[in-house]
Amino acid sequence: MSAKITVKNPIVEMDGDEMARIIWHLVKEKLIEPFVNVDIRYFDLGIKHRDETDDRVTIDAARAVKEFEIGVKCATITPNAARVEEYHLKQQWKSPNATIRSILDGTVFRRPITIKNIPPAVRTWKKPIIIGRHAYGDIYKSVEFLVDTPGRAELVYIPEGGGEQTRLKIHEFKSRGVIMGMHNTEPSIRSFTRACINYALSEKVDLWFGAKDTISKQYHGFFRDIFAQEAGRCQDKFRNLAIQYRYLLIDDAVAQIMKSEGGMLWACMNYDGDVMSDMVATGFGSLGLMTSILVSPDGKYEFEAAHGTVVRHYYEHLRGNATSTNSIASIFAWTGALTKRGELDDTPEVVKFAKTVENAVVQTVESGTVTKDLMLVAEPRIEKYACTEEFIDAVAERLRRTV
Numbered sequence: 288m289s290a291k292i293t294v295k296n297p298i299v300e301m302d303g304d305e306m307a308r309i310i311w312h313l314v315k316e317k318l319i320e321p322f323v324n325v326d327i328r329y330f331d332l333g334i335k336h337r338d339e340t341d342d343r344v345t346i347d348a349a350r351a352v353k354e355f356e357i358g359v360k361c362a363t364i365t366p367n368a369a370r371v372e373e374y375h376l377k378q379q380w381k382s383p384n385a386t387i388r389s390i391l392d393g394t395v396f397r398r399p400i401t402i403k404n405i406p407p408a409v410r411t412w413k414k415p416i417i418i419g420r421h422a423y424g425d426i427y428k429s430v431e432f433l434v435d436t437p438g439r440a441e442l443v444y445i446p447e448g449g450g451e452q453t454r455l456k457i458h459e460f461k462s463r464g465v466i467m468g469m470h471n472t473e474p475s476i477r478s479f480t481r482a483c484i485n486y487a488l489s490e491k492v493d494l495w496f497g498a499k500d501t502i503s504k505q506y507h508g509f510f511r512d513i514f515a516q517e518a519g520r521c522q523d524k525f526r527n528l529a530i531q532y533r534y535l536l537i538d539d540a541v542a543q544i545m546k547s548e549g550g551m552l553w554a555c556m557n558y559d560g561d562v563m564s565d566m567v568a569t570g571f572g573s574l575g576l577m578t579s580i581l582v583s584p585d586g587k588y589e590f591e592a593a594h595g596t597v598v599r600h601y602y603e604h605l606r607g608n609a610t611s612t613n614s615i616a617s618i619f620a621w622t623g624a625l626t627k628r629g630e631l632d633d634t635p636e637v638v639k640f641a642k643t644v645e646n647a648v649v650q651t652v653e654s655g656t657v658t659k660d661l662m663l664v665a666e667p668r669i670e671k672y673a674c675t676e677e678f679i680d681a682v683a684e685r686l687r688r689t690v
Contacts, residue, residue, distance in 0.1 A: 289690060292640050294325035295632040298624055299351045301332045301383075303361025305596035306604060308333065310614045311361040313676060317683040318644055319621055322690060323637070328355060332383050334364045338376045345383045349390035356631060358589040359624035360387075361617070362596045387589060388422040392475070393581040394482035395420040396552075397564040397593050399571035400578060400619060402652050404665050407549075408570045414550030416567050419486065420560025421479040422581070424471035427557055434464040442468070469506070476510055478584050480517040483554040484532075486582065488524055493551040494532045497540030497559070510556060568593055573660045575613025578623060590623040592616030600675075611659035612675045618648055618682070640690065647685040656681045 303311060319325070330348035337344055352358035364370060365382040388395065397418040434440070440457040457466060487494035496514045498507035511534060518525070518532035525531055535543065537559060544553065555563055568577035577593035593616060600610040622641040629637030652661065655669050662672040673681065 291321075292323045292636050294323055294625065294628055294637055295634055296357075296628065297326040297328050297355045298628055299328045299330065299348060299355050299358035301330050301348050301358060301360040301363075303363045303596065304333050305362075305364065305598055305601035306610065306612055307362035307592070307594070307596045307617065309601070309604065310597075310612060310617050310675065310679075313679050314614055314618050314621060317679050318618060318686060319625075321683075322640060322686070323625070325625075332360070332363050334366060334370070334374050334376065334380075337363075337380055337383065338374070341377070342380050342383075342386070345386045346390065349387040352387070352391060352587055352589055353583075356587050357624050357628045358387075358587075359620050360384075360589055360591040361620075362592055362594060364596055382427075384591075385422070385427060388581060391581060391583040391587055391589065392478055393422060393583045393587070393589070394479050394486075395422050395560070395579060395581050396486055397560075397568070397577055397579045399568060400576040400615060400649075401571065402576070402649050404653050404655075404667070405572040405576065405661055406664075406666050407572070408664070409545060411546055411548055412570065413548040415571070416544065416547075416549045417486075417490070417492065417552040418560055418564040418567055419479075419483045419552055419554040420564060421476070421555065421557050422560075423475040423479070423557065425469050425557040426467065428470065430468040432466045434460050434466060437461050440466050471506075471509075473509075473513070476513050477517065479554070480514050482582055482584060483552060484517055484521055487530065487532075487552045488521070488528065490552065491528050491530060493530050494518070494525075494554060495535060495540060495551050496533070496554040497535045497537035498556060499537050501536060507556075514554070564593060572664050573613055575616050575658070575660055577616055578619045579616075580623060588624070588627050590620040590627070592620050609674045611672050611678075613658045613660050614675065614679055615648055615652075618679075619645060643689055644682075644686060647682050647689060651678070651682050651685055 302308060328351050330344055332345060332348060363383045366376055366379050371379055399415050401415055437460050439459050442455040442457055444453040483494060498510050500508040500511045514534060565574065568574045574594040579591050579593040581589040597612050600612045603610050622644045625641035626638050656673050656678060657665055657669055658678050659672040662669045
C-alpha cells in the first residue's frame with residue numbers, strides 16, 4: 288500500500304444512530320482512515336447528544352458545512368412519541384435533515400448505484416433515475432388541527448400592515464374531522480428549480496417535473512409556472528446539450544417513469560420526492576444502493592445514505608446476533624464527500640482514491656460477495672450472503688490490493 292493521501296481542506300462529519308452508526312464507524316475505520324489524512328470536523332448527531340444539547344449540535348453542524356463547504360452525514364433518528372419514551376428524550380426533536388436543509392437552503396438529489404449483477408426490478412430501466420426533492424414546506428411544515436365538534440373551517444390571509452382580509456371556506460364540519468394548512472414560498476421554489484436545472488445541465492440529462500395542477504390550480508400551478516419560467520431562460524443550454532425540460536402531471540410522470548429506460552432527473556415536490564426516492568431505490572435493488580446529496584445554491588454539499596438507521600438490525604445486534612446490513616450507500620456517502628472535496632481543492636489524487644473505493648465496492652458485489660438484501664435480487668443467483676463486517680472487510684482487502 289502506498290503512502291496516505293492528504294486531503295487539503297476539512298470535511299464536516301455528522302455521526303448518527305443505531306445500526307447506521309455502527310456501519311459508519313466500520314467504514315471510517317477500515318476504508319477511510321488507513322488510506323487518507325483528512326481534517327475531520329466532528330459533530331455527534333446521535334439522538335442522545337441532540338437531546339443533551341437541545342438540538343444545538345444540529346445547527347452547529349449545518350453552520351460548519353456552510354463554512355467548510357463539504358459535509359458527510361450518517362443516518363439519524365427523527366423521534367416519534369415511542370422513540371421519546373425509548374430514549375427518555377425531553378421532546379420530539381425535529382428531523383435533523385430538515386434542519387440542515389433549511390439552514391443550507393438545499394435541494395436533495397438521490398441517485399441509485401447501479402451494479403451489473405443487481406438488475407432493476409423494472410425491466411425497462413437501463414440508466415439511473417435521479418430524484419430531485421424539494422426540501423421545504425408542504426406537509427413537512429404544515430399546521431394541523433383535529434376537529435372534535437361541528438363547525439366551519441376557513442383559510443384566512445391577513446395582509447401585513449392592514450388591508451382587507453381574505454377568507455376562504457374550507458369545509459362545514461357536521462362531525463369529527465381533520466384540517467391541514469400547507470405553505471411554500473416563491474424564493475424556495477425558485478431556488479429548488481434553479482438547483483434542478485443546474486444539476487440536469489451538469490449531468491447532461493433530461494429534466495422532468497410533475498405536479499397536479501389540474502386539481503391544485505394555484506398551489507401546484509405556482510410550481511409549474513416557476514419551473515416553466517426558469518427552464519425557458521435556459522432553453523438554449525438545454526438545446527446545446529441535446530436534452531430537454533418536460534412538465535407532466537404527476538400521475539403521468541409515474542406511468543412514464545415505469546416504461547422509460549431512465550437517465551433523467553425527476554424533480555419532485557417535497558412529499559412526492561420522499562415517496563418516489565424510496566420507490567426508485569427499491570426498483571434499482573435496495574435502499575442500500577441509493578446515494579443522497581444536499582446541494583445549496585451557493586455551492587455547499589452534504590452527502591449521506593438515503594436509508595434510515597436500520598433499527599431492526601440494530602435490535603438484533605444488541606441481542607448479540609450477527610446482521611447482514613448493506614453498507615454501500617454509507618460508503619458512497621464518504622466517497623461522494625471526498626470526490627467533491629477533491630474537485631473543489633483541485634486535488635485529483637483525492638478524487639482518484641474516492642473512485643477507487645467505489646470501484647472496489649462494485650467489484651466486490653460483482654464477484655459474488657453481497658449482503659442479504661442484495662443476495663435476494665442478484666442475478667445470477669448467489670447462495671450465501673456476507674455479514675455486515677465481512678462485506679466491509681472484503682471491500683477493504685480489495686482496496687488494499689489496488690492502492
